[in-house]
Amino acid sequence: MASTGSLRNVEGASGKKYGLIMPVKSKKVNISFGKNKKANLNSKPIKVNPLFSELNDEEDEDEDNLSTLASSRKNINLELRAMTKNASKQVEAEYQKAIEEDPNVYDYDEVYDSMKRDELERKGKHQNKDEKKKPKYIASLLASAERRKKEQMRIMERRIQKEREEEGDKYKDKEMFVTSAYKEQQDELRRLEEEERKKEGKNESNKGSMTGFYRNILNSRAHDPIKLKTNEDNDKKELNKTKESEEEESEEEDQLKEALNAGKKVALNDDNEIIDKRQLLNAGLNISKKKVKSLEKERQEERKRREEERRRAYELKKEEERKKREEERKRREAIKEQRKRAYEYVQSQKMEKIKAKEAEIQKQKEELQRKMSKRSTDDSISDAKRRYLERKKEKERLAALKK
Numbered sequence: 001m002a003s004t005g006s007l008r009n010v011e012g013a014s015g016k017k018y019g020l021i022m023p024v025k026s027k028k029v030n031i032s033f034g035k036n037k038k039a040n041l042n043s044k045p046i047k048v049n050p051l052f053s054e055l056n057d058e059e060d061e062d063e064d065n066l067s068t069l070a071s072s073r074k075n076i077n078l079e080l081r082a083m084t085k086n087a088s089k090q091v092e093a094e095y096q097k098a099i100e101e102d103p104n105v106y107d108y109d110e111v112y113d114s115m116k117r118d119e120l121e122r123k124g125k126h127q128n129k130d131e132k133k134k135p136k137y138i139a140s141l142l143a144s145a146e147r148r149k150k151e152q153m154r155i156m157e158r159r160i161q162k163e164r165e166e167e168g169d170k171y172k173d174k175e176m177f178v179t180s181a182y183k184e185q186q187d188e189l190r191r192l193e194e195e196e197r198k199k200e201g202k203n204e205s206n207k208g209s210m211t212g213f214y215r216n217i218l219n220s221r222a223h224d225p226i227k228l229k230t231n232e233d234n235d236k237k238e239l240n241k242t243k244e245s246e247e248e249e250s251e252e253e254d255q256l257k258e259a260l261n262a263g264k265k266v267a268l269n270d271d272n273e274i275i276d277k278r279q280l281l282n283a284g285l286n287i288s289k290k291k292v293k294s295l296e297k298e299r300q301e302e303r304k305r306r307e308e309e310r311r312r313a314y315e316l317k318k319e320e321e322r323k324k325r326e327e328e329r330k331r332r333e334a335i336k337e338q339r340k341r342a343y344e345y346v347q348s349q350k351m352e353k354i355k356a357k358e359a360e361i362q363k364q365k366e367e368l369q370r371k372m373s374k375r376s377t378d379d380s381i382s383d384a385k386r387r388y389l390e391r392k393k394e395k396e397r398l399a400a401l402k403k
Helices: 035-041 050-101 108-132 138-167 182-206 210-222 224-261 290-401
Strands: none
Touching: 138 182, 138 290
């Protein structure tokens, strides 16, 4: 709320003061008795020495300045009080007006709580969004891992196929089992191979160099036999259709003959075609030869499929057994090698001990031999000395005899 001046000592409705609080000067209380008052009143003025009259004039001027300052301060305070009263009245009027316009204008706590509530709700929404967020790279990592896994399966399948080709007709008389999961796996591998071929074809076709152009031409020419083969297949399909239609006609003729022989009445048109084929039906279950052949063909296909499944299951079982045998063989070889190393280590330790012992014995023998040789030299020296002394005595004796 703007005001026209500064606020000092503004009193509110509760009696509290707001703004710049100025201290109120207390009036000086003159404590005196009646005698002193009378004495002061009846006392004569003191004579001032003319030498100090100038000082007294200056003091009077100071006193006059102080009195004017005090009076101006009083006037300012009075003006301020009047202004604060007017300001408080204006504030009260504006407060009442704001309350009348909006009773909740000063409900700061409720507004703050509502603001915080909205903020908390936004945070909760952000947290929910964060919870709904999915990882960024894990999908591509899983896809690449799945692709590598399928590539390994393809490599394994090629290896198994190569082993079968090497075996030849060794297990031709054995039953074969093929599971639905294995079929699905094979279909998936074929689909991946087809996609890779298409991708390679697109890459080759997108090449703009002349080598790519000539390669595409050669590939297109190389595919001509395939087109011829597809044409041959189409021709075979047409022949099969014509054969089926001829078989149907012959079957109808046979049924017509059988019906006429059985005495049934069969209605024919001008082209000798049967109008209502239901007249050819016999009592009971009527199965056409075509249906019998198709059922027989389905049975054969089912039999082949089961044989293939048995063969695949047998091969998988055989592969697992081979792997187990290989692992067992490696484990036994590892154990054997470990035992061998332990035995060699023990033997080397024994040999080292034996060699150390032999060296010690040899050392002792050499020491003994050295001592014995030293002792023999001492004995030989004493014997020589004794013989020398004996010869000397003999010479002295002979010399004495000659004299």
